[in-house]
Amino acid sequence: MKLNVPISHSRVDDEKEEEETPAPGISPATAERIVVGYAFTSKKMKSFLQPKLISLARSKGIEFIPIDLERSLSEQGPYNIILHKVCIRTNMAIVKSVPDKSQMLMCRYRKQSALPDCPLARSGGTRDSRLAGKEWSQVIEEYQKVHPEVTVLDPPEAIEHLRNRQSMLEVVADLKLPNCDGKVCVPRQLVISNFHSSVPDEVAKAGLSVPLVVKPLVVDGSAKSHELFLAYDQFSLSELEAPVVLQEFVNHGGVLFKVFIVGESIKVARRSSLPDVTKCDLSKISGVFKFPRVSSAAASAEDANLDHSIEPPPLSLLEVLAGQLRHRLGLRLFNVDLIRQSGTEDLYYIIDINYFPGFGKMPDYEHIFTDFLLSLSKASRNSEIAAQLV
Template sequence: MIRIKGIFFVAIDQSKPLSDQGPFDVVMHKLLGKEWRQIIEDYRQTHPEVTVLDPPDAIQHLRNRQFMLQAVADLNLSDSYGKVGVPRQLVIKKDASSIPDAVTKSGLILPLVAKPLIADGSAKSHELSLAFDQKSLQKLEPPLVLQEFVNHGGVLFKVYIVGETIKVVRRFSLPDDVCKRELSKNAGVYHVPRVSCAAASADDANLDPRVAELPPRPLLEKLAKELRHRLGLRLFNLDIIREHGSRDRFYVIDINYFPV
């Protein structure tokens, strides 16, 4: 189908200089490492006529969860279609024994979602845990980000953004009743199976309409436009949840580059 439209994908040979290959109209990449970043930056300087998806420095911004959501927090997006924010969070770079005091001083409320600080696309960067009490906080492994858990009916929305095109799908997430059940047991750390992946699709599930209703399109369009500008990216996705019991209160909990 793509070839019928005159689009051809050509694999880049990493053993050869990029400037010796092509000519390309668009370069799409998701490789890591300083060497590759420099190659792409040099190529952008010498081939300004080629669209590079996306600038390495802009992509790098999403590799660290300490800064990932800052663009959303700075927006304070609120209009007639709803309000979009981010969960309160705390960054812990070392010394797990200091986490309980840091959480107390920050005013964060348990349970807390623990995420690896570095989001490099690896399986480990998707590992999540829930901490239910002060004692369990010391069992976590820094560097990490702690986010307040927001009840959201066990469903999240993956918002894929490709240029000005937006596609939204539903994914099963951590159900609220897990938090209630584990809290009642005074459980420590609950390790969460990977959520929001394609295998967890909730698009065909029989869901409560109040939970399944997609975020308003105008709100998503405004959010996507602002983030394209602020992040300098054209190929990324947002993980968004709706606060349970609310129709118009949304939180962005993760941003991923070039999701597959």
């Protein structure tokens, strides 16, 4: 009996077989073509546009077309849908291990005009023709005004909330989930703009205590912005350079649930996470330690030694949570990292939210995503018909 398998909750599963079968007399070749323009980093292209997705999409009349970053977007297309995830210009923390037994970590600050993984960084055009960072947001917003019939996933202004880890969780801090099998909240956190002698006092005033999770404040799409540290004492925080978010650490049995949301569909995958910290640990350990990125854990978790007594959140809770998050965030493609507090049966914490995450690691993602694109196209056609009848 396999216990370490992804946990899946999806509304599309029961309808998949029916939807994949074309209606009598209609074949994919004669069905209406759905053109999906995309602007991705090279990393996102590799992880998302896998052969199994492209093949299934083609069989359903969906074609993925790259957006030429050296040309005006208005000159391209026409598109039915635009998918995008590009990097932004930012200051990003560069983390470097100190070569001693304590494994203390030091941070330096570096300013870059574009990120190494970003195709925009390698673009050879002029400044005006490069669709980078805020420029890309402006291009998309202007394009939507001229082409309201095109569905853009997702609106740049909505994505912006997830660029900052402070605003990310503030949006969902007062969630109320009535009649649900559980409670969802967010950990206490504190933004440190610069480290100084009063930081320990600020930590105490915020109601925080060690251990503390330390994350970069800005999420810019780079691997560095997803680095994770655990501080076992407040004095070691001076070894890091701001800006960072200090987040309350909640013991959760070393198990994290990644909740993938694609439109109305929900999928849950179990991942290994940071181990619990005991009072004994705090008395023996000091310093700041870097931990592997959680999303890099084995996708199926079959090789991980996880505590399977920690049950995934119930579907009833996830459906209400996903609905509220879609409404509050204004997003349709994102994932939520959930943990369940040790010693409780129904108290969950949202510790991170990511726009357009690694859906390629999501169980059955190619079916879920193509069904989602088909539903968007159908909704768009119905809206056009309704408008013509008015």
